[in-house]
Structure formats: C-alpha cells, structure tokens
Amino acid sequence: MQTATYPTLDLAQIRADFPILDQLVNGRPLVYFDNAATTQKPRAVLDALAHYYEHDNANIHRGIHALAERATSAFEASRKAVQSFLNAREAEEIIFTYGTTDAINLVAKTYGRTFLGKGDEILISTMEHHSNIVPWQMLCEERGCVLKVIPINDEGELLLDEYEKLLTERTKIVSVVHVSNALGTINPVKYLIDKAHAVGAVVLIDGAQATTHIEIDVQALDCDFYVFSAHKLFGPTGMGVLYGKRALLETMPPWRGGGEMIKEVTFEKTTYNDIPYKFEAGTPNIADVIAVRNALEYVNTLGKDTIAAHEHELLTYATDALQTIDGLRIIGQAKEKVSVISFVLDGIHHEDTGVILDQQGIAVRTGHHCCQPLMRRLGIAGTTRASFSVYNTTDEIDRLVKGLQRVKTMMA
Structure with a gap:
C-alpha cells in the first residue's frame, strides 16, 4: 500500500505569520503549548x-x-x-x-x-x-x-x-x-x-x-x-x-x-x-x-491534511520523549488522538508543574480542563496538558522535556 505524502511545511515562515510567538517570557523564548485552550492568530486575522x-x-x-x-x-x-x-x-x-x-x-x-x-x-x-x-x-x-x-x-x-x-x-x-x-x-x-x-x-x-x-x-x-x-x-x-x-x-x-x-x-x-x-x-x-x-x-492554504500530518509527527515525537521521564504517566492513550497530551508526574502537583514550566517560558495548561467528571472517573484531580499546533516544533518539545526534568529536580 502506498503511503500518503504531504507537502513540507515551511515552519519558519509559518511561525513568522504569528507575531505573538516572537517574544521572551521570563527571559526565555516563548514555547506555546496551550493550543487546546486557544490558538494564536496569524497576521491575516x-x-x-x-x-x-x-x-x-x-x-x-x-x-x-x-x-x-x-x-x-x-x-x-x-x-x-x-x-x-x-x-x-x-x-x-x-x-x-x-x-x-x-x-x-x-x-x-x-x-x-x-x-x-x-x-x-x-x-x-x-x-x-x-x-x-x-x-x-x-x-x-x-x-x-x-x-x-x-x-x-x-x-x-x-x-x-x-x-x-x-x-x-x-x-x-x-x-x-x-x-x-x-x-x-x-x-x-x-x-x-x-x-x-x-x-x-x-x-x-x-x-x-x-x-x-x-x-x-x-x-x-x-x-x-x-x-x-x-x-x-x-x-x-x-x-x-x-x-x-x-x-x-x-x-x-x-x-x-x-x-x-x-x-x-x-x-x-x-x-x-x-x-x-x-x-x-x-x-x-x-x-x-x-x-x-x-x-x-x-x-x-496550508491544507488540513498537511497540518494534521505535522501535528501527528509532533504527537508521536512528544509521546516517545515524555515517556522517557521517570514518574511521568500519560493520561488518555486512545488509538485515535489529535495532538494533545495530558500527563501527571508522580508526587508533583500539576499546578507546581505549570508554574515551573512558565518560569522557563513554556506555556501549558494545568487543572481539570473543565472536565471534572472525567477527572473523577480517572481518579485524578487534574493533569498538565501540552497541546500542539501547526507552528510548534520538535525543538520546542525538547525544551518541554528539559523543563520537566527541572520540575522534578526542584520538587525532589
């Protein structure tokens, strides 16, 4: 069976389309992984x-x-x-x-x-x-x-x-x-x-x-x-x-x-x-x-299939990378997923995780995500959620992994 191929995205150009991404947060280049809450807006909008x-x-x-x-x-x-x-x-x-x-x-x-x-x-x-x-x-x-x-x-x-x-x-x-x-x-x-x-x-x-x-x-x-x-x-x-x-x-x-x-x-x-x-x-x-x-x-203009292929690559890359962190557990591992990863770190509150990541310029969402009944079903109070969009990169995911390692060190 022939594998579908999609045009390669010019990520540098795409990121340039979103002026908000070009800023420092707490002295670090912004990594915006809160796309499930709201996406950033391109210059055209x-x-x-x-x-x-x-x-x-x-x-x-x-x-x-x-x-x-x-x-x-x-x-x-x-x-x-x-x-x-x-x-x-x-x-x-x-x-x-x-x-x-x-x-x-x-x-x-x-x-x-x-x-x-x-x-x-x-x-x-x-x-x-x-x-x-x-x-x-x-x-x-x-x-x-x-x-x-x-x-x-x-x-x-x-x-x-x-x-x-x-x-x-x-x-x-x-x-x-x-x-x-x-x-x-x-x-x-x-x-x-x-x-x-x-x-x-x-x-x-x-x-x-x-x-x-x-x-x-x-x-x-x-x-x-x-x-x-x-x-x-x-x-x-x-x-x-x-x-x-x-x-x-x-x-x-x-x-x-x-x-x-x-x-x-x-x-x-x-x-x-x-x-x-x-x-x-x-x-x-x-x-x-x-x-x-x-x-x-x-x-x-970008193409839904092309966007989806890029986001799937990010999801796969992030899933593999996060699973190398001791004590990290991904919540929700359905066979069919979009580019959202929720996780918990053993012994560390999700809000503490979010605060320490923010200090490193990494924006994630923490809490119950307006899904309190779901969290009760899963037996947890909340999660840290990283959600990816078309303008995100694997380098940013590497920064997230390093940031989580710092969370573990600071909360040990």
Whole structure:
C-alpha cells in the first residue's frame, strides 16, 4: 500500500505569520503549548480586524451607505466561508454565535425546550466539557428529562457496547464531543450519529477541539447540529458557529429577542425573521465574524491534511520523549488522538508543574480542563496538558522535556 505524502511545511515562515510567538517570557523564548485552550492568530486575522475598524466600521444588514454595505458583504462572505469549510448544504444553515458554549445553549433552550418533556432522555459522554454538560442538566431540571452518560475505558475511549445499550425510544438527543479537549481522543462520531438516528434521536457534535485537526463534512456525518469556536481555529475570541439542518432550525423558536431577528413588530404581535437571522438578535460581533474568514483561508492554504500530518509527527515525537521521564504517566492513550497530551508526574502537583514550566517560558495548561467528571472517573484531580499546533516544533518539545526534568529536580 502506498503511503500518503504531504507537502513540507515551511515552519519558519509559518511561525513568522504569528507575531505573538516572537517574544521572551521570563527571559526565555516563548514555547506555546496551550493550543487546546486557544490558538494564536496569524497576521491575516489581525489585519482583517484592524481593516474593519479602520475602513468599514458600520452596523450590518440595515444600512444603505457604503460602509454598511461593505461590512454586510464581508459579514455574509464569512457565512459562506464557514458553509464551505463544513460542507453545509446552504449558507442559511450557519448561525453565528458567541462561541461553542453559546451554540450548545441555543440548541438546549430552543430545540430542547420545544421538543423534550418529562421522561425523555439525553445522552452525553464521560469526557464532555462542562459546556456540554451543564446546559443539558439545566434542561433536565426544567423539563423533567433524564441525563444519561456514556462510559469510557481507562484509555479514554467510549465504550460503544454500553452506548448502544443506553439508546432507547426515549432517547431524544445525543450530544457528544468530537475530540476530547482533555485527552485528545477522537470519537467515532459517524457511528454514534447513525446509531442515534436509528432510534429517532437528533445529534449535536461539539467540534470545538476538532475543527483545527480534522476535516469536517457535516453532510457526510449526517449530524443534526455541529458547533465550534473560532478562537480554537486561529480566529478571534467571542465568535462561534452553530450548524443546523434547515428542517430543524425552522422548527426552533428564537432564543433572544430584539433587532434583526424580526420581520415586523407591533405592540400586539411580532413576526420572526427567517433563518439564520432568527437566531442572531442584536448587533453581532461583526469584526470577529469577518476575520474568521481569514482564519479559514489560512487553514485552507496550508491544507488540513498537511497540518494534521505535522501535528501527528509532533504527537508521536512528544509521546516517545515524555515517556522517557521517570514518574511521568500519560493520561488518555486512545488509538485515535489529535495532538494533545495530558500527563501527571508522580508526587508533583500539576499546578507546581505549570508554574515551573512558565518560569522557563513554556506555556501549558494545568487543572481539570473543565472536565471534572472525567477527572473523577480517572481518579485524578487534574493533569498538565501540552497541546500542539501547526507552528510548534520538535525543538520546542525538547525544551518541554528539559523543563520537566527541572520540575522534578526542584520538587525532589
């Protein structure tokens, strides 16, 4: 079988595209390994933000002057760019939100409130981020629904046999993460979707951690909803996406009331706008929506497969290197992973590890990663997490290994 080959990335040029990387932290060159929390932004995104505020700053959709028309055109061009990025059937299926959390809450508080009632069941998994737990708990408390949890094995993989047992005619929503932010596990979401549809359930996929690493095709997946945040995809913070099938979005009532989401308002009655505007009340996050198009173009220019191949090399290199450190244990060793490594050091608190690494200019994330139920299942309080992106290098991983050796020496 022929092995796939990918273009070689010009890492020096890529790193030059991200001006924040060119700095000293505590007197050391920055090593940024906190990409699962947020990715850094390329110059193209920063320039797009500045250009909007310097040249096109105006509210959208309602103005007829030149600035408003330019801003509106750029805003809607981003919607079409996201449609293409996800391979959605039409641009109207793309709803702009303030992030993944906001998008999940939108579905829970519109679809959930409309179609779920007492005794109906919602399935999530053990590895969910709090943002894909709490909104469903709130819905269960309000509507009398039942929340059920898909278990995992010790490697951080879903137990699919148990998932199938949990699915019944009472299952109305399955909401699962595509990629675990804490472990890097890639879940078999197509399988999960097909099984859920077989019992009549709709499926929401939390793609916050997946969009930078995996090719997403919502039509091929046949998911009902897909959500993600721009800031984990080299885009700005405060901007996210909800993809939903048109047939479902049209049955869902608005969530917020105000301008833009209306067709006509009288004191007696309001008629609501069509999708997507029905769910986009008020002045949106215009500049950040416009800039996300530049983030997607940057990813497309590099190529998803090329980015994934580089990140896989980093994951393999880091896994081998970290396992040479006595007392270090990697948490989450699924067969299918993205470039995230969580680990613990025997006898050393993860926060101490993070502080000492920061003193050496190395940025990692420590704690429970907004996955407290997952940490309890694994029997730990938290981990140190190193997460890699396209601009990271094996030399930086070598610095991490040396930094961890220093942690051990200082905490001995």
